[in-house]
Amino acid sequence: MFNRVARRAFSSTAASNYKVAVLGAAGGIGQPLSLLMKLNNKVTDLALYDLRGAPGVAADVSHVPTNSTVKGYGPEEEGLKQALSGADVVIIPAGVPRKPGMSRDDLFNTNASIVRDLASAAGDYCPKAALCIISNPVNSTVPIVAETLAKKGAYDPKKLFGVTTLDILRASRFISEVANTNPTQEKVSVVGGHSGVTIVPLISQTTHKGLPKDKLDALINRIQFGGDEVVKAKNGAGSATLSMAQAGARFAGSVLNGLAGEADVVENSYVENPVFAKEGVKFFSTPITLGPEGVKEYHAIGETSDLEDQLIATAKETLKKNIEKGVNFVEQTSK
Numbered sequence: 001m002f003n004r005v006a007r008r009a010f011s012s013t014a015a016s017n018y019k020v021a022v023l024g025a026a027g028g029i030g031q032p033l034s035l036l037m038k039l040n041n042k043v044t045d046l047a048l049y050d051l052r053g054a055p056g057v058a059a060d061v062s063h064v065p066t067n068s069t070v071k072g073y074g075p076e077e078e079g080l081k082q083a084l085s086g087a088d089v090v091i092i093p094a095g096v097p098r099k100p101g102m103s104r105d106d107l108f109n110t111n112a113s114i115v116r117d118l119a120s121a122a123g124d125y126c127p128k129a130a131l132c133i134i135s136n137p138v139n140s141t142v143p144i145v146a147e148t149l150a151k152k153g154a155y156d157p158k159k160l161f162g163v164t165t166l167d168i169l170r171a172s173r174f175i176s177e178v179a180n181t182n183p184t185q186e187k188v189s190v191v192g193g194h195s196g197v198t199i200v201p202l203i204s205q206t207t208h209k210g211l212p213k214d215k216l217d218a219l220i221n222r223i224q225f226g227g228d229e230v231v232k233a234k235n236g237a238g239s240a241t242l243s244m245a246q247a248g249a250r251f252a253g254s255v256l257n258g259l260a261g262e263a264d265v266v267e268n269s270y271v272e273n274p275v276f277a278k279e280g281v282k283f284f285s286t287p288i289t290l291g292p293e294g295v296k297e298y299h300a301i302g303e304t305s306d307l308e309d310q311l312i313a314t315a316k317e318t319l320k321k322n323i324e325k326g327v328n329f330v331e332q333t334s335k
Ligand SMILES: NC(=O)C1=CN([C@@H]2O[C@H](COP(=O)(O)OP(=O)(O)OC[C@H]3O[C@@H](n4cnc5c(N)ncnc54)[C@H](O)[C@@H]3O)[C@@H](O)[C@H]2O)C=CC1
Pocket: 023, 024, 025, 026, 027, 028, 029, 030, 049, 050, 051, 052, 093, 094, 095, 096, 097, 098, 107, 111, 114, 118, 133, 134, 135, 136, 137, 138, 163, 164, 165, 166, 167, 194, 238, 239, 240, 241, 244
């Protein structure tokens, strides 16, 4: 088996060589996300872990002719340890999705312990890895990971990311539908968290700040509750998986670009942000620049309208509670 140095030395086509682990890889998000990571030429070692089904997904994805090896692991034979050892980036979409009528917070009771245990394993087996958290409720699962790692002395706030990129994708798409423009050219910063009122799209920073109030309100509401559209349409069969895989692959790709030292890699992400932490909201999504050590720079939110100021204030109140719930969970359940 090649060690990291040898892997890098033997590769000729990739710009850089990284091991990426996907935890929850056989799920609705995990499968297409694993495929998209296989297509990323910075990935040379792809480790797919799930309670069940990961070896099959790995065998399937491994036939795609790109530079990466792909291995699937289950919980037997220290599969989690093998999947995580040496990982540079860990992407976590493990856990249950919503059904109609549920909020993301309703997933807390099931997903909190799943995420805590996977975070604990990451702290043990790849303490230097960048962790990208997809499992809901993101507003609380990210603090759970932070607290779990902190208890092990393995928490690096610059390497823990809540993935909110799907809100960014939706904002681009939905604004293009309202303004009749090309969605690939629409860039909208979405700040705050990842659920309902904590999702705050900053439309005033786009070229569409003059939208009539009824259209603006409807657009903001659609971005905040875009996840519900998919949950309703899937009618009990889960929530967004394909668009989420695209969002997760874009975000993890940017993390890899940052690790590789590329310039000006900017994404929005729900991270421990020193500015908001001072206000008592420890985690908050803003634009960040990604670099070789994870977060390289925290960007200010920028200019906002009065309406956006109100939305941000509302988001902060809910986020404080969501964060506290995650922190308390780790306090109460850690051995
Ligand atoms: N951050 C975001 O924007 C989004 C987050 N999500 C969230 O992502 C999560 C996953 O959604 P889906 O893939 O649709 O669900 P799914 O049920 O299709 O897949 C979840 C997978 O996780 C696995 N799993 C459960 N416990 C595990 C453990 N302890 N270790 C490893 N794997 C484990 C399951 O076996 C399953 O294969 C949900 O919590 C969902 O709410 C979904 C869409 C967007």
